[in-house]
Amino acid sequence: MSDLEKDPAEVVHQSSEAEGPVLELLEARQVVLGRTTKVRRLLPNKNRRMVGAWCFADHYGPDDLTKRVDPYDVPGAAGMLVPPHPHTSLQTVSWLFEGEIEHRDSVGSHAMVRPGELNIMTASNGIAHSEVSLPSAPPMLHGAQLWVALPDSVRSTVTPTFNAYAELPELTLDGARATVMIGTVGGVTSPAPAYTPLVGADVIVEPGRTVTLPLTAAFEYAVLVVDGSLQVGELNPGFGEMAYLGTGRDSIELVASSNGARFLLLGGEPFEEELVMWWNFIGRTHEEIVAARNDWMASIDAHGSDRFPVVAGYDGDALPAPPLPGTRLKPRPRSR
Numbered sequence: 542m543s544d545l546e547k548d549p550a551e552v553v554h555q556s557s558e559a560e561g562p563v564l565e566l567l568e569a570r571q572v573v574l575g576r577t578t579k580v581r582r583l584l585p586n587k588n589r590r591m592v593g594a595w596c597f598a599d600h601y602g603p604d605d606l607t608k609r610v611d612p613y614d615v616p617g618a619a620g621m622l623v624p625p626h627p628h629t630s631l632q633t634v635s636w637l638f639e640g641e642i643e644h645r646d647s648v649g650s651h652a653m654v655r656p657g658e659l660n661i662m663t664a665s666n667g668i669a670h671s672e673v674s675l676p677s678a679p680p681m682l683h684g685a686q687l688w689v690a691l692p693d694s695v696r697s698t699v700t701p702t703f704n705a706y707a708e709l710p711e712l713t714l715d716g717a718r719a720t721v722m723i724g725t726v727g728g729v730t731s732p733a734p735a736y737t738p739l740v741g742a743d744v745i746v747e748p749g750r751t752v753t754l755p756l757t758a759a760f761e762y763a764v765l766v767v768d769g770s771l772q773v774g775e776l777n778p779g780f781g782e783m784a785y786l787g788t789g790r791d792s793i794e795l796v797a798s799s800n801g802a803r804f805l806l807l808g809g810e811p812f813e814e815e816l817v818m819w820w821n822f823i824g825r826t827h828e829e830i831v832a833a834r835n836d837w838m839a840s841i842d843a844h845g846s847d848r849f850p851v852v853a854g855y856d857g858d859a860l861p862a863p864p865l866p867g868t869r870l871k872p873r874p875r876s877r
């Protein structure tokens with residue numbers, strides 16, 4: 542997915558000290574993407590910019606695409622309709638609970654994103670992709686779009702890549718099972734490429750059950766509830782809410798509501814590099830973002846460039862970048 546906001550705010554990350562276990566409820570911000578999709582944005586959050594290297598988390602749906610009734614007072618088709626747009630210095634993780642999305646990208650990939658299958662795109666210095674709900678897609682669409690920041694050591698040198706995994710390892714726990722998207726949970730490791738110590742998992746807890754989830758003490762974690770609700774200490778995150786857990790835990794006890802619970806577990810070593818995030822770009826400096834934007838706009842005019850090759854097979858125009866803000870994109874205090 543793309544950050545299609547008309548006037549995206551500059552987001553500057555600054556490093557933070559690890560602080561041990563905490564419990565904080567992070568609420569979503571409603572964002573309309575383009576004309577057709579409304580999402581709940583959990584990261585960046587005004588209280589927590591990142592969880593490990595996870596720097597962006599949108600949760601959307603479940604939406605019934607067949608109704609073709611625009612729930613958001615925006616005329617147009619239902620579902621995902623994101624034209625080719627660029628990314629830099631990050632990985633996109635596309636994860637569906639229901640539905641289907643067609644993915645195309647500038648390294649020649651054409652894939653259907655389906656529930657329980659991991660689609661991970663490593664942008665490096667530049668990649669572009671499109672994401673579309675086809676008319677043939679199942680009626681319900683429910684998913685998450687996540688970004689993982691790449692560390693400076695690899696972000697310009699790793700080869701732009703798209704990987705799809707139809708089969709992922711599962712961890713069976715007493716009262717729950719976890720599909721490991723990336724990284725390791727309880728000794729079960731995903732084959733997906735990761736460039737910092739991090740983890741992502743899709744966890745389903747049986748109705749009313751208490752599950753003890755194994756964690757890594759050096760990681761910070763959050764859980765994003767996508768079905769039912771959880772009791773986490775004194776917190777009770779419900780649908781579309783995130784509970785931030787901090788660092789320093791070997792495990793955590795989670796209690797599912799009487800109708801069960803499903804959540805994404807996101808975690809990783811606190812990401813200490815400062816980031817500048819603007820639109821669909823991640824960089825380290827103002828100049829870098831300006832250059833990426835210029836290169837993307839030039840690639841649209843040229844129908845593809847070395848840095849941002851054309852997204853083959855997409856029927857339509859690429860997405861122009863919005864204007865840059867009038868001020869320099871620069872590091873600033875992390876406080877809100």
Ligand code: MN
Nearest residue numbers: 542543628633
């Ligand atoms: Mn995208």
